[in-house]
Amino acid sequence: xxxxxxxxxxxxxxxxxxxxxxxxxxxxxxxxxxxxxxxxxxxxxxxxxxxxxxxxxxxxxxxxxxxxxxxxxxxxxxxxxxxxxxxxxxxxxxxxxxxxxxxxxxxxxxxxxxxxxxxxxxxxxxxxxxxxxxxxxxxxxxxxxxx
Numbered sequence: 001x002x003x004x005x006x007x008x009x010x011x012x013x014x015x016x017x018x019x020x021x022x023x024x025x026x027x028x029x030x031x032x033x034x035x036x037x038x039x040x041x042x043x044x045x046x047x048x049x050x051x052x053x054x055x056x057x058x059x060x061x062x063x064x065x066x067x068x069x070x071x072x073x074x075x076x077x078x079x080x081x082x083x084x085x086x087x088x089x090x091x092x093x094x095x096x097x098x099x100x101x102x103x104x105x106x107x108x109x110x111x112x113x114x115x116x117x118x119x120x121x122x123x124x125x126x127x128x129x130x131x132x133x134x135x136x137x138x139x140x141x142x143x144x145x146x147x
Contacts, residue, residue, distance in 0.1 A: 005061035008054055008073055015070035023102060025072035029079035030098045034089035036080075045084060051077035052129055059121035067116075067124045074128035078105060081132025085139035097139055104131040 010016065017024040036044040055073035064071050082101040086093050105128060108116050112134065116127035 005058040008058035009062045009071045011072035011076055015072040021069050021072055022075045025075040026079045026102055029076040030094055033080045033083040034094055037083055037089045048077055048080035052125055055125045056121050059124050074125050078128030078132035082135035085136035101135045104135050
């Protein structure tokens with residue numbers, strides 16, 4: 001059970017990237033998310049929900065302390081949540097979603113930083129889920145203005 005938890009929490013090996021594992025995981029999540037979105041927005045939503053709930057379980061079961069760099073399921077879930085603002089996987093909007101989510105995840109403004117400081121597995125997931133939700137709202141606003 002603990003091996004499966006490590007595998008999920010680590011994004012099936014993405015968390016072992018030698019540099020910027022969170023960015024690597026978010027980029028991979030953007031690519032996979034684009035495929036899921038092209039198939040069905042509901043499929044992407046289900047994947048985001050599964051990654052969020054599965055992430056809390058995996059981080060708990062893996063007994064990860066703090067927010068170790070190898071845990072990237074939170075970046076995957078957050079990136080997929082941001083992508084939910086897109087009606088289809090258009091390249092420029094995918095790039096905007098990726099950059100927006102990463103900036104929010106790294107800078108941790110307002111409620112994102114608050115959630116990050118709570119501690120525990122829920123906190124590890126919560127800051128990225130909130131960053132994803134804020135990213136989605138900002139992306140929807142940008143689309144309303146520009147499209």
